Amino acid sequence: MLKIKSIGRKASYSLVLVLLTSILSACNTASTSSTDKTSNKVSASNQSDGHYEKMSAGYETSYSGADLALKSKTSSSNVEYNSRIGFRGADYQSPGLRAVFETQQPDTAQYKNYSDNPVKQVATEPVSTFSLDMDTASYANSRRFITQGRMPHPDAVRVEEFINYFPSASNEKLTSITGSPFSAGYELAPSPWNTDKVLLRVNIKANDVNFNQLPPSNLVFLVDTSGSMYGKDRLDLLKESLKLLVNKLRPQDKVSIVAYAGSAGVALEPTSGSNKAKILAAIDEFEAGGSTAGGEGLQLAYKIAERGKVNGGINRILLATDGDFNVGINSTEELKAFVSREKEKGITLSTLGFGTNNFNDAMMVQIADAGNGNYSYIDSLEEAQKVLQEEMSATLVTVAKDVKAQIEFNPAQVLEYRQIGYEKRQLKQEDFNNDKVDAGDIGAGKKLTVLYELTLAGGKPSIDPLRYQNKKSAPATNANNNEIAFLKLRWKAPRGQKSELVSLPIEKKALASSFASAGVETRFMAAVAAYGQKLRNNPELSKTSYQQIASWANNAKGDDKQGYRAEFVKLVRKAAALDDKDN
Secondary structure, X not given: OEEEEEOOOHHHHHHHHHHHHXXXXXXXXXXXXXXXXXXXXXXXOOOEEEEEEEEOOEEEEEEOOOOOEEEEEOOOOEEEEEOOOEEEOHHHHOHHHHHHHHHHXXXXXXXXXXXXXXXXXXXXXXXXXXXXXXXXXXXXXXXXXXXXXXXXXXXXXXXXXXXXXXXXXXXXXXXEOOOOOEEEEEEEEEOOOOOOOEEEEEEEEEOOOOHHHOOOEEEEEEEEOOHHHOOHHHHHHHHHHHHHHHOOOOOOOEEEEEEEOOOEEEXXXXXXOOOHHHHHHHHHOOOOOOOOOHHHHHHHHHHHHHHOOOOOOEEEEEEEEOOOOOOOOXXXXXXXXXXXXXXXXXXXXXXXXXXXXXXXXXXXXXXXXXXXXXXXXXXXXXXXXXXXXXXXXXXXXXXXXXXXXXXXXXXXXXXXXXXXXXXXXXXXXXXXXXXXXXXXXXXXXXXXXXXXEEEEOOOOXXXXXXXXXXXXXXXXXXXXXXXEEEEEEEEEOOOOOOOEEEEEXXXXXXXXXXXXXXXXXXXXXXXXXXXXXXXXXXXXXXXXXXXXXXXXXXXXXXXXXXXXXXXXXXXXXXXXXXXXXXO
């Protein structure tokens, strides 16, 4: 079955095909002699099986029957457009023709909707429980939108992936939590966008591992070489990205490569990191073409990974794709179930996203979560360097698995709370102590930031007290009344089955007197959180301008060695220009 994703009716797709027919006919007429014979054929299936799946970008309609295809062949050129693979052939190398097609093609990228976390009353729901996450794809993907002069779809924005994108740029000292692989720190400051609220920032950092002390790696590159991966921002960028990782391999590491298009096959048997020339040569052989048998590729990749498994080492599949699976297993739920079963064998899965219009973010983020891996979006070679070189330990090495956090707010100090981000990682309170409930994994040296917006006692609440609720006496004054909240972390060792528990009180003495006097990390992360919420059209930020957010961030760049924070300020200012243009 062939799936064609569109935002409007199927008639719009027919219009695109008519336009393409005219363009191709004109191109071929100009490039061939009067004796050349040109034949153009358009065939389309008008049979619909009635299957509709609601997506955040529109509706997905499934059609069965012949592939939508447009072919144009002459004696001097061979151009083919196929609905599964896009344009192929020499004439598609023309920037003009490619630009016309990509402009007309509807954006069928798929994103999963996660509703913003609501405000909760401490009197009725004092505990917040969630899984810790180390993905950063949403920020890079949204940056791509802004750079190209478009605002990202609100569902493409996951705020926790924005705030966790940036490495530390200050000398903030974190306190080692005894009996765990974590250090932590926290600060409170008045919210810059709501004078009635206070922000709580908690930083949790996993212990780092020296690169030379990393255990041996058994890596399987699972590479999508289907036609939808054609282009400089897709397969070409993918190849250069993987080469960056190959250059960091050690002799004790080994790499296998599985490639898939219409079917899957082994492109490179397990090869030592000392034989970089052989690995790089295999990567150079990739060419885009055909449909996308991603499910078959996954199955083969796990077989190869299990065959070369290193006991006590790193066993991980890196899936590099745009996520547009259209042959074999292609249901996200089926893929998640398969990956979840396979991870029990000690083989994890991370995803690297590439591409634009047909990019399936919804699938990529969910199967990475199911595979106890992380999800990154690669929009440039610089981003590939950040993910696959600078943060390789965090990308590949797990220091704690199934990591859960639980924060209990003190009703004597806090009336309300709202967690900013982590919508896709919310857990039930009882899930915290249940080792059967899956959670996120944290890589070596990874720093995670958690943000809450609080209404402190004596402040103006967002929710009125209930008329008929039981009247409870005020909490008794005791030694714990200097605490705003109580943080608990639960995790398992990388190869452990039973979780461990540590805790940390959060004291109100960490409250800064003003937003301007708060630390660099708190002020910058507040700006990032504000930016993400505004891109999601959160009403909490409706009266906050992009110019204000840019100012907050610009004054809190800190020691920005890599320039990520300066780039963020530019992105916010560009969003301001786009917002002004739209209005």
